[in-house]
Amino acid sequence: MNKLFKVLFFLAFLWILSYGIAYIVVSDNTISSEDTIAVIPINGMITLNGGSTLLQSSTSANTIVEKINEASANENVKAIVFEINSPGGTVMGSKKLADAIDNIEKPTVAVITEYGTSGAYWAASQTDYIIADELSIVGSISVLGSYLDFSGLLNDYNITYQRLVTGDYKDLSSPYKELTDDERDLLMLRLDAIHDYFVDDVAEGRSMSREELDELSEGLFYIGLNSIDIGLIDGLGDKDTGIEKAKELSNVTNGEVTEYTEEESWFDSFMTYSAYSSFHIGQGIGSVIINPESNQDLQINL
Template sequence: MKQVKKRRWVTVVVVLLALFVLAIFFSGLISLASGAGRGAGNVAIVPIKGVILTSGGGFMQGAAVSGEIVQQIEDADANPDIRAILLEIDSPGGAPVASNEIATAIGRTNKTTVAWIRESGTSGAYWIASATDYIVADPLSITGSIGVIGSYLDFSGLLTDFNVSYERLVGGQYKDVGVPYRKLSAEEKRYLQKKIDLMHGVFKDAVAKNRHLSRSEIDVLATGEFFLGMEAKNVRLVDELGGKREALGYVERTLNMTAVPVVYERESSLIESILSSVESKFGAPKVQVSGMKATLQ
């Protein structure tokens, strides 16, 4: 009798599991087919979350891929129903080219653009924010950090301890500059520093132009220092303290309309749609740094 009862409940559990899997499959399929997530509205919200990169992404990495974001901005710009673009930024920054691509795309739009900085909008993410018409940040948002970093780990000492040597075979004296297996010479360090300074200069110029700051003003601010939102407002790096409501409020005042937001997101593949039906919110993005790679962080 007990065996019969046990078998019955096992059958129930098996059937429920099978139905659950089918439900996930159907919901993923419907989500994909309907393009769920992009309904009607007049304010396109383009999320920029995670490290900003030119490639990567995929459903597990949590990176903000510049090509996809530029596409979303262009799609919003081309949509006659969309009157404004709101960039929802929660990013520590990322690669300089990727950040510049997005900032350039923002500059090319003819629509009102607003940046809404949430937890973090530093470095490359701030470069992007500065390209918009108006920046709203929470008083406790971390923003600014107008600088370039190219630091890396030097493993040469560790290799020596393990009697491993680096055989240098290069054509061109700077070909292997920045490899972590040998120390940098003073000349090489100057060479790399010059590149970093160049990138820093481009970054500073862009922010100065976008935020209408003088050279001397930007030089004081662009030390790589990060600012809380309330501090950033005092030095004119952000325009208003607040959140989504304030960002949409600016749009409404400027365009004299009621803002109806619609999220512009990357279209998921079938697998991503299915998995997103069960997965919980992603954690922090993983970033791999190999060798020397300059990033705006």
Template sequence: MAILFMPDGSGNNIFSFWSDEVSIIELTGEISSNGGDGGVFGGYSPSADEYIRLLDNAENNDGVKAVVLKINSPGGEVVASEKLARKVKEVSEKKPVVAYIETIGASGAYMAAVPSDYIVAEKHSMVGSIGVIMGLSHYYELYEKIGINTTTIKAGKYKDIGSPNRPMTDEEKKMLESMTDEMYGDFIKWVAENRGMDINKTYEVAEGKIYTGSQAKKAGLVDAVGVEQDAIDKASELANISNPTVVYYDANKPAGLFGLSINDIVYHLGYGIGRGLNPNIEQKTIKLSY
């Protein structure tokens, strides 16, 4: 069995050189629509679309016989997680997909693992956290204490829902709760349908609970407790190949200044200057996450 490493953040189709390949696609960090970075000297976190691009390449290359989704992620944004999960399901309908939860496969990352043909988790990994969370911050009491006044001009009763500058009304809270309830119900159905679980049983094991890999096995959330090689062996078995070429694909770009192109450096410098001129860039009052 040959093992190769192919770090790639470009989105290029690099699945083209080997037959009987088991592709290891590494899902690391928070799942988001736009990805993230730590500035010129920081690291890089791929967007959901970059992972989807790697999965798409694996799906459409005849040399790739199976995929192992190696997961080290706590989850992330609702829509980004759903997009990634749908892509995993699409790939699994064409060729075997095995999910391997190494350290953590929770919330949206577990959602992405669910449509795999088989899920392997390390014994003491963290699995589950099936739920939805909405984070809101309120600063109005602090503003009152330090003498800051704010004025909001709006058209539409709920246009400033979630504003940190005033208390939330009961009506607004119910509106937001109805949104999270809908998303939670869809998450439950996704798990039940793809894992072949009873819907009531799925509700019981959900509720945002975190499990170790061994506990998740007992709860029916994973198929086996094991190590990475077990996931590779299972993928090979499902693909009916005996001596695969194992190739690792990492969507992360090289971290730090010396891993960046001149375009990246200019972008980061400009972005930093822009953030300094307008600190409200990307300010969010409501964030929904799996």
């Protein structure tokens, strides 16, 4: 029995050791002595810090920016390909990612697989070249602000919302009361400001006029087949197409491909699937603004 235990322990040790060595080899993205094309995935909803909950999973813009900085600092990396499968995310997370991509001094290519809408499209628009599959979902450029209004339900159950505030707008967008016309106008002003910033940045990234992009910023999504003629993408293809384009832009004849990825747990995989199921195509960039003092719960989507 003791001998069997030693054998099992030794086998377990070998398995852990081999797994550790394999992980180091696979995850070490910086050791390369030849020209390299870096591939950085952008999957799921984009937030500043990422994370998984029982309701959704999101990818961290901060983590992706770290990978961008790592690839940018590596002299062997000649170009960066962003493999995108995302419906969007928060305003700040998407903006940070788009800004980081815009600041890259090496050639960049975006490859949209299933989704590349709203915040994810914002990020893609800052690359030098966008490729999408014929049936990829692209675009969805607009702003949506929403929250649940329970005021009617409270009235049905004879529940009264006692409003005690020191400022007229302290409980703006509270779910326990209806919006006044003045409050609605104020919220629309803020949504319009976000919309203008978003559209201006995309227009600049795509070398389009604001007037040209205004026609495409009504919230509609497009498929890859229709996106070339309207200027949202540059070509059709897949990841391999994007890698070849990156080699062309960086004058790399051969060179290896390095994946800047993180291992995903089964929980993260499950949460990512759940997020896709529950995140509406047209919502895209989302920012949840919660003020616990005033019970505000306003979700802003681009």
